[in-house]
Amino acid sequence: MSITMKQIADLAQVSTATVSKIINGRDEHISQATREKVLSIIEENSFQPNTVAKGLRVKKTNTIGFVLPDITNPFFPEIARGIEDVATAMGFAVVFCNTDNEAKREQSCVSFLQSKMVDGLIFTRSLRKSFFDNYLSMNIPTVVVDRDVDTAGSGIGKIYVDTRAAVFDITKLLVGKGCKRIAFISAMSTSQTDRYGGYCRALEESGMPLDEAIVYREFYSVETGIKGVETILATQQVDGIVCGNDLIAAGAMQAVRQMGLSIPSDIRIVGVDNIYFSKFLYPPLTTVEQPAYEMGMAAARMLINNILYKEPMFEQKLDYRLILRETV
Amino acid sequence: MSITMKQIADLAQVSTATVSKIINGRDEHISQATREKVLSIIEENSFQPNTVAKGLRVKKTNTIGFVLPDITNPFFPEIARGIEDVATAMGFAVVFCNTDNEAKREQSCVSFLQSKMVDGLIFTRSLRKSFFDNYLSMNIPTVVVDRDVDTAGSGIGKIYVDTRAAVFDITKLLVGKGCKRIAFISAMSTSQTDRYGGYCRALEESGMPLDEAIVYREFYSVETGIKGVETILATQQVDGIVCGNDLIAAGAMQAVRQMGLSIPSDIRIVGVDNIYFSKFLYPPLTTVEQPAYEMGMAAARMLINNILYKEPMFEQKLDYRLILRETV
């Protein structure tokens, strides 16, 4: 095992209280000589205070939990990195928890993280309703990112971009390019204020009918993109597809190419997220950028400022940006 | 704060020792009545033992650390997921640490994780030599994945695939396709038993000269791929490029297309890793698959078996597999 504070104290012939005070800067009543002696012994032995003991004592672990669906989805590592970068800079660690979007795992993540005494939690695209009220009562500093949840009065912070408006804009873009019949492929989601809502409103405003036969909703995955175009194009004809995210778009593009159609001359396709790989798709994907890294940073910053300085939580809307490439 | 064991004990009118014994199954001397009573009170209050207190007492935190260069590189989330999945299944948590391949950050990750009393560590593409001897003396269960390190006698486990052989095979593939002049773009690396070594040997065996003018080595990134082809093609002509990983290949492909060349008719390109997005590149990338998810699982399994049951560490070589797509 590593060296403990007690051993350092013995070496320096002082008490652990003295060592502790020096380490934590509560050292108004420590002489310069003692301070230097202790510090040099700490240095020599490269002593690092045991954070689990400290955490137990002070009930703060300088650790935050990050609950996300799946780190393997390329949208999340960017957020994760944003979170980790500011957390590290502010002296916090972050522990990850994948839920696969399953309610049970979400629950167990939270209780697991709680038992680790994390000081706060960041949820990305999770924290489901069934769990919400129960969760609130735990009273643990929380910010949700990219999740539409009613935070009013709950003390929960929120970082988001208006993806509904983003989808609205990008389907309008398709309309502007002359598309007459635009399909929608995305994940199933309960709320109407989401991406699907943006699609509907854009159609409506353009005087185009909403046709369930050309919307397909399942998961935010490549497979959904593939299955989506396969089932829609089996019976329908469309000249544009808006995809709920870039993963879906990647799958959709592959599937339409497989059917001998070409992009964008036969079908125009757009996505959402602007994941790193979107520009390497063929053709490079037109999409709307969500600033994932910045969202992660903003979330971590808000959370940690709340933990450390009791700064209030708030809602912050980040801007999206149309990324025009070659699929429209 | 959550409820503590003491409070449970009070509610059940027993001692904390009794509660603890029941929770941990050391309950031969507890009556069925008491057990049920305690269990039901635990249930009602959804009590979860505080793992940091427990960790402090038993000096085991059921947590492992995962040190990696950058979660944003799409090769790593797969490994991470593999690690997390088996860790979770075996009752362990994993905390991540990005190093950006900087020696300082690697050091501080380790001492940070150590202060968190992690029970073991997994390094991916890190654990550098300068640090190695010092590290060994810490005597913490460790496995390295995808890192060429001499583990003989060190008690360090190792999961790897023979990427040297993989690169050998895939450059041979290029030779077989008729390439006469094959460039190499990869990361700088110190050891000769790495990907570069495979490239050299393949050239040699094919009777082709090794020409420094057509090798470019910097980082495992898209940018390196771009800069690599820009600098090589500025003065040289080649008909094949082997890239150290798929990220580099993606950059390289974009750059050669930008120069008006086409793949594979003008230049054949191959990568290594088979990251998720390789099949969506245009044209779909020929590469060699490293089973990242399986590597993560194998690493976690070995590490945790060592921690829990003192099973010895070992070296395990996983197989790679040529993925023939359309860039050759």
Place this chain on the structure above:
DNA sequence: GTATTCAAGGTAAACGATTACCTTGCCCGC
């Protein structure tokens, strides 16, 4: 000369679990 103050540092009780060892009462054998 006594009371007060202050610098410098020590004492010991927490934090929330685990666990080696003790206690108590009951039963049983002889």
Place this chain on the structure above:
DNA sequence: GCGGGCAAGGTAATCGTTTACCTTGAATAC
């Protein structure tokens, strides 16, 4: 009727820190 054994559970030390409060000696005030 006494010792042994066992079932059932309690006591208290411990893990490595932090921190409220105490102690000590010297300086200063009056």
